[in-house]
Amino acid sequence: MTDQTCVQAASAAGTIVIQEVTTKEMLRRFVDFPNVLYRDVEQFVPAFYGDDLEDWNRDKNPAFQYCEAKNFIALRDGEMVGRIGAILSHKANKTWETKRMRFSQVDFIDDAEVSAALFGAVERWAKEKGCDQVHGPLGFCDMDREGMLVEGFDRNSMFITYYNHSYYNDHLAALGYEKDTDWVENLIELPAVDSQAGIRIQKLAQRVLKSGAYHKAPITKKSQITAKHIEQVFHLVNKAYAPLYGVVELNEDQIKKYAKKFLPLISPDLLCLLMDEKEELVAFGVCAPSMAKALKRSRGRLFPFGWIGVLKALKKNDTLDLLLIAVDPQLQGKGLNAVVMDHILQGANKLGVKKVETGPTLETNIKVQSQWKFFEHEQHKRRRCYIKNL
16 A cells, blocks of 8 residues: 555646545545535535544444545645545445445546546556446445536535536546436425325325324424434335445444434424334434535534534524435335325424425435425436446
């Protein structure tokens, strides 16, 4: 392993140097680079800065139990001009019977020599590890950000998704990367609970609940959300999401990590846990008020004062982010999702929220896409997973 790899560029701009991230200071520069690159881009929304730091910390990210990873930064005359992460998920390769390296958290200026140097570093390491393909952007697992934006550059991103310039896609194509799969995102206008659509959803939900086979967990305040609830949520995620692109099962340590990350954002009004007669979770949905404006102002940092904006966003907001939704695969098509949607709709109306934005959903996931037929909605963003044969 070398700490630094030089790439000579035959241009007047200067030599590009690719450095592997090996110190805390370099990692901070790596994580903060999007804030620098997109400082004048209104649509860019940073992730939680502390979460991104922990992602690459082997002592704090349980995914390192089955992953190897490296980060690289690109420098020109001492100025940072790009970054890229590389993740070798042994569990994903075993699950999907592949030999793939993932690239992650990639950003660069509009310079073909910079992007070529960054991806060259990932591809060299991939070959050293015996991989025959590179694909991404993907994270350590499906709970991380994934997909490069290819449509919707004029729309605000979410804190759970990437934003990138349109030229990224041109660079990827020039480097030999092709589409492997796409995710789409929808902006949904929420109807009033007494509207025709609201009443229809409520009737469907009541029909399911009156059957007596299912009931909503009686949660009216955050303190009633137990560790068992969180455990059941992620176990259902493992079960329902298993067939989806690149997904690997979350282990118990990862479940604790993501529970810690998302629990502070959850309101009982926006969390529906549907249980069967044995108190087993069969469906759930969880939304959170949009963190976009708060994180934009604080550059993704909670301290020293960023937490104030986050608290304000949780209390007063006109937009929700749909974080997760799932129905037990054996019970899909039985109307359970109507109970979840009705609960969130009731909570959203109570909070005065007018719209909800979905996270990325595979374009081939027709079961999820069909849920939005109850609402006025716009498919306003699309993001892509690229792949290249080595």
